[in-house]
Amino acid sequence: MATGRLAGTVAVITGASSGIGEATAHALAREGSTVVLLARRSDRLAAVVDAIESDGGQARSHQVDVTDASAVTEVMRAVDEEFGRIDILVNNAGYLANGPALEADLGDWQRMVDVNVTGVLNTTHAALSLVTQAVGHTRGVADIVTVSSLAGRRVPTLESNVYSATKHAVTAFSEAIRRELVAKHVRVGLVEPGIVRSEMTTGGEKYAPDATQGDPLVAEDIADAILYIVTRPEHVAVGEIVIRPSEQER
Numbered sequence: 001m002a003t004g005r006l007a008g009t010v011a012v013i014t015g016a017s018s019g020i021g022e023a024t025a026h027a028l029a030r031e032g033s034t035v036v037l038l039a040r041r042s043d044r045l046a047a048v049v050d051a052i053e054s055d056g057g058q059a060r061s062h063q064v065d066v067t068d069a070s071a072v073t074e075v076m077r078a079v080d081e082e083f084g085r086i087d088i089l090v091n092n093a094g095y096l097a098n099g100p101a102l103e104a105d106l107g108d109w110q111r112m113v114d115v116n117v118t119g120v121l122n123t124t125h126a127a128l129s130l131v132t133q134a135v136g137h138t139r140g141v142a143d144i145v146t147v148s149s150l151a152g153r154r155v156p157t158l159e160s161n162v163y164s165a166t167k168h169a170v171t172a173f174s175e176a177i178r179r180e181l182v183a184k185h186v187r188v189g190l191v192e193p194g195i196v197r198s199e200m201t202t203g204g205e206k207y208a209p210d211a212t213q214g215d216p217l218v219a220e221d222i223a224d225a226i227l228y229i230v231t232r233p234e235h236v237a238v239g240e241i242v243i244r245p246s247e248q249e250r
């Protein structure tokens with residue numbers, strides 16, 4: 001029998017095969033949530049599930065591309081069959097390809113829109129009824145947390161043109177559903193990180209963190225913020241958390 005502040009809850013996390021999503025899966029599972037991990041790399045998902053289970057947690061995974069609406073719907077159907085609800089949805093999957101507009105590959109722009117915007121819409125749309133069904137089951141509230149970015153509040157660099165546009169879109173969508181879902185006791189929050197060390201920032205050829213902005217955050221710093229949001233007492237709804245490395249000025 002799971003113990004912890006999230007015991008009895010079911011959490012679905014997109015982009016859980018690495019980085020912030022993986023760290024969030026560990027953080028929520030440690031507090032007793034059964035975590036359902038979504039991403040495309042099934043080998044990486046299996047390794048995260050194994051690690052969580054070795055640590056005494058409960059985890060499942062589904063290989064899915066969040067840009068594929070019908071595949072996402074199928075996954076949510078499977079979650080419905082197994083659990084009948086989602087207490088916590090973390091929209092975290094994302095893609096970044098920064099660069100000057102004059103040199104941009106249109107395919108990169110489209111991919112950022114597909115993953116960062118359409119992926120969030122596909123997942124939220126398919127999960128919404130399961131999220132509302134969770135209210136009153138284990139807790140009197142349910143949570144939707146979306147990982148946006150500092151780039152969803154401003155345009156932090158000249159090269160973050162389309163990435164910033166996608167994260168602004170997600171910020172607006174999140175605020176709209178927050179207002180709509182208040183009446184249903186669903187808390188909707190955003191986490192807006194500055195630079196985080198992850199495959200997105202260190203593994204990509206198209207983007208390297210700016211060394212003048214100090215040491216980056218680590219994925220666990222953001223997982224910690226997500227954990228804070230979903231473990232607040234039921235009368236507290238955290239709308240947004242902005243987190244920068246201490247030396248990041250922009």
Ligand SMILES: NC(=O)c1ccc[n+]([C@@H]2O[C@H](COP(=O)([O-])OP(=O)(O)OC[C@H]3O[C@@H](n4cnc5c(N)ncnc54)[C@H](OP(=O)(O)O)[C@@H]3O)[C@@H](O)[C@H]2O)c1
Pocket residue numbers: 014015016017018019020021038039040041042044064065066067092093094095096115119147148149150192193194195196197198199200201219
């Ligand atoms: N790193 C930063 O500095 C930073 C700053 C602010 C915000 N963020 C945001 O944080 C989130 C997580 O990024 P991260 O830094 O942890 O990078 P990451 O390690 O590259 O994680 C990205 C995750 O998204 C998944 N993903 C990408 N495309 C997908 C698709 N089409 N379908 C399903 N899953 C997909 C990846 O899994 P698969 O490849 O296995 O599908 C991976 O698990 C993103 O939304 C990002 O925009 C990052």
